[in-house]
Amino acid sequence: MAPDGIGNLLRSSREQANLTREEVVLRIAEVLGEDFDPDNLKRWELEIRLPTKRYHSSIEEVLGIPVSEIVRTRAISKAYRLQQKMATRQDGQEVPPVKRRVFITGTLAVAGTGALAGLAEAHEGIDAALSGSSNAADIAYLESVFERNTGGYRGRDPQRVLGQMQDDLKLLGQVLDRPHTARDRATLVRTAAGITGLVAIIQHDIGAQQGAESWFTTAARAAQESGDRHMLAWVLARHAMVGLNYGAPSSAARRAARAQRVAGTTPSAAAALASAVNARALAGLGDRNGARKAVEQTQDMIEQLDNIALADNWFGYPAQKHSVHLSQAYTLLGDTISARAEQEAALALTDSPSVMTRALLALDHAQCLRIDKAPQTAADMATATWNKLPTGYRTGLVQTRAEALRDALTGRPRARLAEALSA
Numbered sequence: 001m002a003p004d005g006i007g008n009l010l011r012s013s014r015e016q017a018n019l020t021r022e023e024v025v026l027r028i029a030e031v032l033g034e035d036f037d038p039d040n041l042k043r044w045e046l047e048i049r050l051p052t053k054r055y056h057s058s059i060e061e062v063l064g065i066p067v068s069e070i071v072r073t074r075a076i077s078k079a080y081r082l083q084q085k086m087a088t089r090q091d092g093q094e095v096p097p098v099k100r101r102v103f104i105t106g107t108l109a110v111a112g113t114g115a116l117a118g119l120a121e122a123h124e125g126i127d128a129a130l131s132g133s134s135n136a137a138d139i140a141y142l143e144s145v146f147e148r149n150t151g152g153y154r155g156r157d158p159q160r161v162l163g164q165m166q167d168d169l170k171l172l173g174q175v176l177d178r179p180h181t182a183r184d185r186a187t188l189v190r191t192a193a194g195i196t197g198l199v200a201i202i203q204h205d206i207g208a209q210q211g212a213e214s215w216f217t218t219a220a221r222a223a224q225e226s227g228d229r230h231m232l233a234w235v236l237a238r239h240a241m242v243g244l245n246y247g248a249p250s251s252a253a254r255r256a257a258r259a260q261r262v263a264g265t266t267p268s269a270a271a272a273l274a275s276a277v278n279a280r281a282l283a284g285l286g287d288r289n290g291a292r293k294a295v296e297q298t299q300d301m302i303e304q305l306d307n308i309a310l311a312d313n314w315f316g317y318p319a320q321k322h323s324v325h326l327s328q329a330y331t332l333l334g335d336t337i338s339a340r341a342e343q344e345a346a347l348a349l350t351d352s353p354s355v356m357t358r359a360l361l362a363l364d365h366a367q368c369l370r371i372d373k374a375p376q377t378a379a380d381m382a383t384a385t386w387n388k389l390p391t392g393y394r395t396g397l398v399q400t401r402a403e404a405l406r407d408a409l410t411g412r413p414r415a416r417l418a419e420a421l422s423a
Contacts, residue, residue, distance in 0.1 A: 001046065001047045001077075004073065004076055005047060005073050005074075005076045005077030006044065006047065006050060006051065006070065006073040006074045006077045007044060007047040007074070007077060008065065008066075008120050008201040009065065009069070009070075009073045010041070010044055010045050010051075010059070011025065011045045011152055013063040013064065013065050014045075014063060017063060017247035019063075021038075021041050021042060021045075022038070023369065024062060024063070025038045025040075026351075027062045028055070028058045028059070028062050031057075031058040031062060032055075032058055035106070037164060039144075039148070040055075043141070044389070046137070047077050047241070048137065048138070048141055049167070050074050050077055050078060051070065051074065056070050056071070063214055083321070085202055086291055087272050089335055097287055100254065127233050135175065135178060135184060136184070138171065138175045138186050139170075139184060139187055139191065142171065142175065142188070142191050142192075142195065143187070143191050144169070145165075145168045145172075145191075145195060146191050146194040146195050146198070148221070149161070149195070149198050149314075150194075150198065150313040150314045150315045150316075152313065152314055152354070153316075153353075153354075153355070153356065154308040154353060155353030155354075155355055155390030157204050157390065157393070158205050158206050158356075158392060158393070158396075159206065160392070161202060162199065162202050162203075165195075165198075165199065166315060168195070169195070169199070170385070172191075172192055172195060175188060176188065176189075176192060176394070186226055186227065188311075189222045189223075189225045189226045190223070190228050190231055192219075192222040192224035193219045193220075193222035193223035193226055193228075193231050193232075193235060194219075194231065194315070196215050196217035196219040196222060197215070197216065197223075197234065197235050197238060198220045199215045199380045200212050200214075200216040200218075200219055200235075200238065200239070200312060201238060202242060203215055203313060203358065204238075204242050204245070204396070204397065205396050205397050206395050206396040206397075207246075207395050207396030207397065207399065207400065208396070209242060209246055209423070212242050213239075213242060214241070215294060216235060216238065216239035217239075219235045219239075220232060220235045220236060220239065220255050223235050228374065229263065229264065230263065230268055230269075230270050231270075232262050233259045233260075233262040233263035233268070233270035233271065234259075234269070234315065236255055236256075236258055236259035236262060236274070237255075237256060237259040237263075237270055237273040237274040237277055238273070239255055239259075240252045240253075240254075240255035240256040240259060240274070240277045240278075240281070241277055243255065243281075244256075244277055244280055244281055244284070245400060245401075246400060249280075249281045249282075249284035249285045250281075250285065252277060252280075252281040252284075253278060253281035253285065254276050254283060255277075256275075256277040256278035256281055257274075257278060259273075259274035259277075260274045260275060267304040267305055268300045268309055269305065269308075269309040269310075269311075269315065269316045270317075271301060272298055272301045272302055272305060272309070272317040272322070273317050273321075274383060275294055275298040275301055276294075276295075276298045276313065276317075276322065276325035276326070276329070277325070278294045278315070279291050279292075279294035279295045279297075279298060279325070279326075279329045280325060280328055280329045280332065282294055283329045283330075283332035284326075284332050288333060290305050291329060291332075291333060292333070295326060295329055295330075297316050298322070298325075298326075302317065302322050305317065318349070319345075320345075320346050320349035320350055320351055320357075323342040323343070323345040323346035324342075324346045324357060324360065324361065326332055326338075326339075326342040327339050327342040327343045327346060327361060327364045328360075328364055330342060331364045331367050331368055331371075334371055335370050336368040336372050339364060339365075339368050340365065340368055343361045343364055343365050343368075346361055347361060355389070355390065356397065356398060359385055359386075359389055359393060359398050360398060360401055362381060362382070362385040362401055363382055363385060363398070363401045363405060364401075365381065366378040366379075366381040366382040366385070367405050367408070369381065370405065370408055370409060370413075375409055375410070375411075376412065376413045376416075377412040378405065378409065378413065379409060379412075379413035379414070379416045379417045380400055382405050382406075382417050382418070382420075383416055383417055383420040386400075386402055386417075386420050386421065387420060402421055403421065405417065406418050406421060
């Protein structure tokens with residue numbers, strides 16, 4: 001990081017104003033009149049990213065830094081980063097030590113710093129060249145991206161979440177293209193499997209089936225290279241849900257079986273997810289005995305999971321997620337008593353907004369009402385659920401589940417739900 005660059009300027013200005021990062025983030029969002037990614041300020045202060053022009057006036061208003069000074073220090077940081085990159089690679093090859101000294105010296109001239117600051121920059125450049133700290137910082141940041149996004153939507157529109165991930169996906173592509181030590185490469189590709197797997201999940205949820213297939217394939221390739229079988233099993237189990245939720249239960253069952261083989265016999269979140277997906281796929285195929293056996297297998301497995309595997313996120317298999325899967329499995333089996341019990345259990349364990357989860361559980365409940373010979377009540381519940389949904393959730397998985405109920409109804413109940421879905 002350049003000593004006289006934008007990162008130090010932002011941090012020192014914030015500290016002089018006695019403001020936390022969180023407070024600055026909230027003020028910038030207020031000035032912008034829109035949401036502002038909380039991690040942006042941290043990236044700027046660490047110079048992982050540099051603030052673009054659209055944020056300059058907001059920074060000036062919140063921290064009192066003149067735009068001209070923002071532009072000047074940003075240029076110093078940009079030049080410093082460029083020279084650091086050149087010092088590490090040139091035309092895809094490692095740069096000889098003598099040339100590295102030339103590049104590092106060039107940084108001082110471009111940045112226009114004094115002798116002491118120049119020495120500090122030279123030391124930082126030499127240290128980075130020796131340790132590969134630039135790669136390490138980017139890899140650590142990408143690991144945090146994966147961890148942060150495993151928490152799910154938290155009430156956010158899925159399309160908006162995808163939009164917020166775009167810059168991180170570009171960075172991931174750039175970092176993957178660099179040379180790494182074997183250990184760093186393994187960490188990076190595992191992280192890549194996780195991040196691309198999350199993108200695939202969102203594509204699945206919004207109904208972009210072709211995109212989901214493509215991203216899951218990429219995630220599986222990265223997981224395979226990483227050598228992490230639990231990551232690969234998780235990707236494969238999640239991939240199976242594309243067929244499961246979009247009318248291809250046979251494909252889902254095959255993928256779930258492969259995920260189970262990869263996961264092995266040791267209980268894990270990925271193994272439990274694969275087992276639950278298999279139960280739902282078999283129920284969808286009408287294999288009642290096979291589905292019930294898979295449900296029992298999943299029940300036995302979840303009791304053996306540790307707290308990490310039971311984490312309430314997209315990478316874990318918490319009790320709430322377990323009940324959501326069993327709700328759908330029992331609904332497909334026509335066992336409405338068991339399905340309702342799982343729906344109530346899932347709702348009791350749902351603390352976050354979980355807009356999509358709540359909608360899917362309500363639609364499962366409506367399907368149970370239809371099975372129990374209350375079609376009008378089923379249509380009324382589904383219609384009310386649909387009408388309360390934010391626009392961003394009226395697509396993909398939720399829409400498919402609602403349309404499945406509509407197609408199972410007849411007469412006036414069908415017309416009522418059909419009218420709501422077409423509005």
